[in-house]
Amino acid sequence: MVVLELKSLEMSYKTQEGTVRAIDRASLRVEKGDTVGIVGESGCGKTSIGLSILRLLPPNATIHGGQILFKGQDLLSLSEKDMRRIRWKNISMIFQAAMNALDPVYRVGDQLIEALVEHQKLTKKQASDKMEAMFQLVGLDPGRARNYPHEYSGGMKQRAIIAMSLICDPDIIIADEATTALDVLVQDRILSSIEKIQAELTMTMLYISHDIAVISEVCNKIAVMYAGNIVEHGDTMSLFKAPLHPYTQGLMRSFPKIHGKPERLEGIPGEPPRLTDSSPGCKFFPRCQQSLKECNSIRPEFTEIEENHWVACHAARRSL
Amino acid sequence: MGYLANRLIMTVITLFVILTVTFTMFRLMPGDPSIFFISPQMSTETIARIKAQFGLDQPIHKQFTNYLGSILHGNFGHSFFYKRPVLEVIGERLLNTIVLFLPAAIISYLVGVSLGRYMAWKRGGKSEKVLIFTGLSFWTFFVPWLGLLMIWVFSYKFGLFPVGGMITPDKWLPGSSVLVKTLDLLHHLVSPLACYVLTWFAGNMLVMRNSMLETIGEDYILTVRAKGLSERKIRNKHAARNAILPVVTAFSMSIAYSIGGCVLLETVFSWPGIGRTMVDSVLLRDYPLAQASFILIATVVLVTNLITDILYAYLDPRIRY
Amino acid sequence: MRIPTKRKFGLAHLLFKGISQEALGKIGIAIIIIFGVMALVSPFVINIDPDVYDPLIGVDPLIFSSQGPTLTHPLGTDHLGRDVFSQLLKGSQIAFLVGITVGLMATLIGTAIGLISGYFRGVTDSLLMRVTDIILSIPSLPLLIMILCVFEHRGIWVIVMVLGLTGWPITARVIRSQTLSLRERPFVKSARVSGASDWRIILIHIAPNVLPLTFLYMTIGVTYAILTEAGLGFLGFSDPTISSWGMMLQWCFSTGHTFKALYWMIPPGLSISLLALSFYLVGYSLEKEINPRLREP
Numbered sequence: 031m032v033v034l035e036l037k038s039l040e041m042s043y044k045t046q047e048g049t050v051r052a053i054d055r056a057s058l059r060v061e062k063g064d065t066v067g068i069v070g071e072s073g074c075g076k077t078s079i080g081l082s083i084l085r086l087l088p089p090n091a092t093i094h095g096g097q098i099l100f101k102g103q104d105l106l107s108l109s110e111k112d113m114r115r116i117r118w119k120n121i122s123m124i125f126q127a128a129m130n131a132l133d134p135v136y137r138v139g140d141q142l143i144e145a146l147v148e149h150q151k152l153t154k155k156q157a158s159d160k161m162e163a164m165f166q167l168v169g170l171d172p173g174r175a176r177n178y179p180h181e182y183s184g185g186m187k188q189r190a191i192i193a194m195s196l197i198c199d200p201d202i203i204i205a206d207e208a209t210t211a212l213d214v215l216v217q218d219r220i221l222s223s224i225e226k227i228q229a230e231l232t233m234t235m236l237y238i239s240h241d242i243a244v245i246s247e248v249c250n251k252i253a254v255m256y257a258g259n260i261v262e263h264g265d266t267m268s269l270f271k272a273p274l275h276p277y278t279q280g281l282m283r284s285f286p287k288i289h290g291k292p293e294r295l296e297g298i299p300g301e302p303p304r305l306t307d308s309s310p311g312c313k314f315f316p317r318c319q320q321s322l323k324e325c326n327s328i329r330p331e332f333t334e335i336e337e338n339h340w341v342a343c344h345a346a347r348r349s350l
Numbered sequence: 351m352g353y354l355a356n357r358l359i360m361t362v363i364t365l366f367v368i369l370t371v372t373f374t375m376f377r378l379m380p381g382d383p384s385i386f387f388i389s390p391q392m393s394t395e396t397i398a399r400i401k402a403q404f405g406l407d408q409p410i411h412k413q414f415t416n417y418l419g420s421i422l423h424g425n426f427g428h429s430f431f432y433k434r435p436v437l438e439v440i441g442e443r444l445l446n447t448i449v450l451f452l453p454a455a456i457i458s459y460l461v462g463v464s465l466g467r468y469m470a471w472k473r474g475g476k477s478e479k480v481l482i483f484t485g486l487s488f489w490t491f492f493v494p495w496l497g498l499l500m501i502w503v504f505s506y507k508f509g510l511f512p513v514g515g516m517i518t519p520d521k522w523l524p525g526s527s528v529l530v531k532t533l534d535l536l537h538h539l540v541s542p543l544a545c546y547v548l549t550w551f552a553g554n555m556l557v558m559r560n561s562m563l564e565t566i567g568e569d570y571i572l573t574v575r576a577k578g579l580s581e582r583k584i585r586n587k588h589a590a591r592n593a594i595l596p597v598v599t600a601f602s603m604s605i606a607y608s609i610g611g612c613v614l615l616e617t618v619f620s621w622p623g624i625g626r627t628m629v630d631s632v633l634l635r636d637y638p639l640a641q642a643s644f645i646l647i648a649t650v651v652l653v654t655n656l657i658t659d660i661l662y663a664y665l666d667p668r669i670r671y
Numbered sequence: 672m673r674i675p676t677k678r679k680f681g682l683a684h685l686l687f688k689g690i691s692q693e694a695l696g697k698i699g700i701a702i703i704i705i706f707g708v709m710a711l712v713s714p715f716v717i718n719i720d721p722d723v724y725d726p727l728i729g730v731d732p733l734i735f736s737s738q739g740p741t742l743t744h745p746l747g748t749d750h751l752g753r754d755v756f757s758q759l760l761k762g763s764q765i766a767f768l769v770g771i772t773v774g775l776m777a778t779l780i781g782t783a784i785g786l787i788s789g790y791f792r793g794v795t796d797s798l799l800m801r802v803t804d805i806i807l808s809i810p811s812l813p814l815l816i817m818i819l820c821v822f823e824h825r826g827i828w829v830i831v832m833v834l835g836l837t838g839w840p841i842t843a844r845v846i847r848s849q850t851l852s853l854r855e856r857p858f859v860k861s862a863r864v865s866g867a868s869d870w871r872i873i874l875i876h877i878a879p880n881v882l883p884l885t886f887l888y889m890t891i892g893v894t895y896a897i898l899t900e901a902g903l904g905f906l907g908f909s910d911p912t913i914s915s916w917g918m919m920l921q922w923c924f925s926t927g928h929t930f931k932a933l934y935w936m937i938p939p940g941l942s943i944s945l946l947a948l949s950f951y952l953v954g955y956s957l958e959k960e961i962n963p964r965l966r967e968p
Contacts, residue, residue: 084576117578129569133588135667145577178667360801364808371814375821483695486955490894490947494905494920495940498929506930560958563965603807603841607895610812614902618924628813629906632820644817651810 033101033202033234034060034083034121036260038332040095041082050305052078054258054313055096057332057340060202060251065228065235067245067266069281070255071302076238077126079255080204083236084121085113101201119149122195123204127188128211132179139165139175142194149198164193167230169223185216189223196227202234209244217244224248242285246270254278257303257313260332264339274335274346276318312344320345353669357659361652368648372641373417379637382406383413386427386638387420389435421645427638431631436642440624444646446516447623449535451612454543455654458550458608459601465551466558466597467590470566471581482559485552493611497545497618504541511541514620542619550608557600561593568592595666602658606651613647685883689960696956702949706763706942713760726758726914737932747934750926755919759938762916766897766946769831769915773896776835778842778889782881785846786873790854800847807840812902819908827910830903834896842888849881883961890954894947901943916943 041053052075060066068076081087083098085105098105100121105113122145125131132141142161146152152160162172168189179187188208195203208224209217225248227233239245245252246266253263254277262275273279280298287293300317303309311326312318318325322344332342341347377383384404388397402408403416420426426436465485469478488496505513512518521534565571566589574588613625620626628643630636663669690696717724723731723743731744734752738744746755788799815833819825853859854877862872903909904917907925911918916939923935930936959965 086572086575114578114580117576119578123573123576125569125573131569131573133570133574133592135591135665144579148578180668360804361808363801364805367805368809372817375817379821479695482955486695486951487944487948490898490944490951492898492901492940492943492947494902494924495944498920498924498936498940502930502936560962560965606808606810609810610899610902613812613816614905617906625813628816632816633907635820637820640817640820644813647810647813648808652808655808 031062031101032059032099033062033064034236035099036079036083036096037099038096039079039082039093039098041078041087041091041093043088044090044092048306051258051308052091052305053082055329055332056255056258056260057096058253058260058263060234060236062234063232064251065233065237065249066251066253067237067239067249068253068255068260069239069242069245072240073302073305074255075258075305076240076255077206080123080206080236080238083204084117084123085110115149118145118195118200119198120201121204122198122200122202123206124188124192124195124208126207126211127184127209128207131191132182132187134179137176137178138182138190139172142175142190142197145194146197160197161193164197165190167196167227168193169219184212185220188212188216188220192220192224192227196231196233202236204236204238206238207240208237210239210241221247242281254281258305259313259342260340261314261342262340263332264336268336268339274339274341275314275343276320276345277314312342318345322348353663354660357656361656364652365649368645369418369421370414372645373414376637376641377410377413386641387425389428389433391433426642426645429631429636429639431634431636431639436638439639440627440642440646443622443624443627443643444650446621447612447616447625447647447650449516450539450542450546450615450621450623451609451650453539454546454550454612455605455608457543457547459554461547462551462554462601463558463590463594463597466555467562467585467593469555470559470562470593471585471589482556485555488548489552489556491549493545493549493614494618496549497542497615500541500545501618512538514618516622542615542621545619546608546611546615549611550604553604554597554601558593558597561596562589565589565593591665595662598658598662598665602655602662605654605658609647609651685960686886686957689957690953693956693959695952699949699952699956702945703953706946706949707767709760710763710767713757713764716757716760724754724757726753726761727912729753729757737926737928737935739932740934746938747932749919749922749932749935750928755935755938758914758919759916759942761914762919762939762942763946765827765913765915766900766943769827769834769900770893770897770946770950772831773834773838774889774893776831777838777892777896778885780835781839781842781888782846782878782885784839784843785848786850786878786881788843789847789850790869790873790877792851796847799843803840803843806837809837811837812899815899815903816906816908819903825908825910827900827913827915830900830909831896834899838892838895842885842892845884845888846881849884850877853877853880883957887954887957887961890950890957894950897943897947897950916940 036056036058039053039056040051043050043052056079058066058068068079070076078087082093083105087093093106100116105116108116132138139161142164143157146157146160161175165172165175170186170189170193174182174186182190192208209220212220221244228235237245237249249266251263251265252269253260254269254275255261256277262269262273262278269278270282273282277298280296283296284298286295298317303313303316311328312330315321315325325344328344330342330344332340333347335341335346382401382405384401387400387404392400404413408416424437426440428434429436429439432439465481469481472478501513504510516535516538518534521530571584571589574584612623613629615621616623616626617629624643624646628640628647631639631643690700717726717729721729723729730752731748731754734748736752737750738748740747744754744756746759749755749758784799784803788796811834814837815830818833819829822829859872859876862876900909900915901917904915905920905924907921909915909918919939920936923929923932928935
């Protein structure tokens with residue numbers, strides 16, 4: 031069952047420097063039980079996707095194309111009131127670990143309960159019990175629920191945020207850089223917790239990160255994002271073994287392998303484009319080693335090349 | 351050390367500084383300082399004793415400790431003009447000031463906070479500019495002039511409110527009911543109180559607006575929005591609750607400034623409080639009374655500051671008390 | 672090696688941008704200019720006929736009480752027959768003088784203390800902030816009244832000095848806050864690493880970046896001075912040899928002319944409020960420029 035589907039989503043920000051096309055025809059599909067990773071460089075528009083789905087964009091942003099289908103219903107056509115009912119109850123979010131996501135003046139436990147009672151009618155005891163269950167699920171001592179955010183360490187805060195995202199039993203969770211900015215040991219522990227929860231609860235997740243190592247560990251499907259476009263989308267194994275898009279290939283090559291002969295790391299020459307540029311052809315063209323004549327002038331379509339494997343690339347299509 | 355203990359110590363130190371400053375100022379004047387404490391009704395022995403205790407024969411530090419000791423016992427000396435102990439004269443006046451000051455403080459605070467919160471949430475538009483301009487105009491309005499204008503319009507022209515004073519003596523004869531007395535007091539209170547609030551609320555309003563605008567950009571507001579809370583809940587429960595902290599601090603700092611306004615208002619409206627007492631006693635050169643008025647005015651500020659500090663500690667869980 | 676000084680804002684550029692983009696800022700500047708012109712014109716008006724137009728001693732030989740506006744006296748005369756308009760012009764001079772002097776003093780002291788406190792931290796900071804707190808808690812108008820009570824000489828310079836020496840705490844606090852965060856910025860750290868002395872860092876690297884805030888708080892200082900001096904004047908405690916606006920209101924009020932001579936009661940009060948407001952308006956538009964979160968979306 032398809033829980034979430036993005037169809038050619040387009041979103042722009044109006045800034046003092048001009049219009050920034052943060053999401054430029056992005057499509058992906060998340061089925062029940064999937065953990066789909068969105069991987070890309072900083073500034074490629076990944077976080078915007080998460081905010082767009084929940085319709086939490088700032089006032090200078092507009093979604094002007096495409097659809098966001100949640101269980102078949104286009105979220106973009108909903109009123110704000112209806113959207114509010116869907117927020118957190120059906121789609122929740124794990125915010126970046128670097129963010130100040132918890133309100134400093136309320137106790138952590140109360141903030142979890144707040145999310146719960148916003149969408150369900152429960153007695154105090156029921157809400158409290160559920161909150162404590164969540165705490166235990168993420169590895170937090172329920173006795174700490176009475177503390178304030180400033181009394182928590184970075185790792186604890188992130189666990190609390192994860193617990194908070196789970197508390198309403200949502201259909202899908204969007205995790206945005208959930209472990210970035212934590213030190214590696216804490217990161218590792220939290221990732222293990224996430225994996226454990228995935229196994230126990232069969233969660234459906236959209237996992238956004240720039241860290242391809244984390245994505246490959248946690249996700250069974252990947253969407254590769256470049257300059258606001260989703261350029262390749264398929265299951266993790268295929269993308270690692272046989273990436274089709276030159277950018278994905280570059281990404282995989284710049285990732286050191288533990289097994290096999292030591293290889294020279296290759297980066298991707300050039301720089302990511304400014305999102306204010308709007309050239310007619312493929313955005314990756316300036317850095318692509320396999321470009322063809324038409325890459326500069328015609329946008330490649332996002333097509334399903336193999337089963338459940340999409341690519342937006344002229345060269346990839348030619349080779350198959 | 352706990353935050354509140356800290357603030358309490360600072361209050362005591364500030365009071366000490368004020369007393370030292372007052373002591374020094376009046377000692378710099380020529381003459382025998384012990385006359386502050388002498389009343390013509392006293393016996394010759396008492397006068398001699400007081401002269402010995404407070405007079406210039408004593409070394410300066412002894413004079414100072416005697417001075418502190420007497421103040422702490424409530425002995426501010428004898429009013430030159432009223433020929434009575436200063437404490438008797440001042441006690442009632444202090445209460446009159448508080449009747450004006452306290453409601454003004456509370457109303458200004460509440461009005462300022464609600465308007466500021468409203469303005470920040472409803473960004474942009476003509477109404478915001480108008481409110482800001484109006485607020486700034488009142489904040490910088492010359493207090494006595496506003497008082498005079500209000501008296502001119504509401505008392506002189508339309509006779510709605512009394513021209514001044516705190517009570518109408520005939521209504522307070524023995525036998526009048528509490529209701530009549532209260533209504534009379536309120537009737538007199540409206541003009542000066544309105545004037546006071548008008549010139550005080552805007553400072554708070556603008557700080558709250560700025561603070562809200564800062565808070566709205568915070569990450570946790572995004573979280574709360576993502577949780578699906580209504581706009582109103584987000585604004586009141588989370589944004590305003592966080593934004594209020596710097597407002598309490600700013601309000602605390604505005605109290606010392608605003609009590610000057612109280613002194614001016616009491617003069618314009620002939621309100622019998624310690625502000626006006628201070629002004630009158632300076633003009634009459636009634637030094638003991640002037641000195642005591644000043645010390646009490648400063649104390650009112652200090653006590654109010656302490657109360658707002660307690661409020662702040664309650665509101666901010668990051669403060670350990 | 673010279674570390675390039677990192678300037679986030681050029682002060683003049685900021686001022687210009689801030690004011691030109693904000694209607695309220697333009698109104699503020701306009702009012703300041705009008706009163707500035709009044710202040711400059713004052714001596715010329717007096718020179719028309721000093722015996723009549725001197726604000727304090729010039730008396731119209733034909734008038735013995737407060738009279739309404741006429742051609743020779745556009746705002747009428749006070750109870751002694753002195754020209755109100757001339758007094759108003761002179762008052763403008765005084766307001767600017769007092770306001771700007773105190774503004775400069777308080778801001779300089781406050782900025783210096785804020786910089787030192789914020790940069791050196793530790794015991795110096797603790798001590799300075801304690802002193803700041805104490806001065807903040809002492810009400811200035813009553814204090815001034817006390818001081819003027821004891822020192823019979825009520826010169827305007829005593830008032831200016833006391834205001835300047837007690838008006839710096841708020842500026843100090845804000846500048847200290849800014850300094851605390853600036854000192855952690857990379858450009859300051861790199862200066863320190865390359866061996867720049869503390870004072871050099873403060874003066875050349877940090878100070879220029881707090882300048883916009885300094886200027887903002889100076890506008891507040893000017894307003895504070897104008898209003899407090901006017902308050903003193905109204906109570907009768909200001910310099911009796913100067914016809915400040917506050918004193919004008921005092922004369923009107925104490926001679927019972929409040930409701931009888933509106934041409935006398937209104938101009939000084941209006942002027943005080945307008946000039947005070949204008950500096951605040953300039954400050955408001957400057958603040959919007961400094962802090963982007965306060966701007967319109």
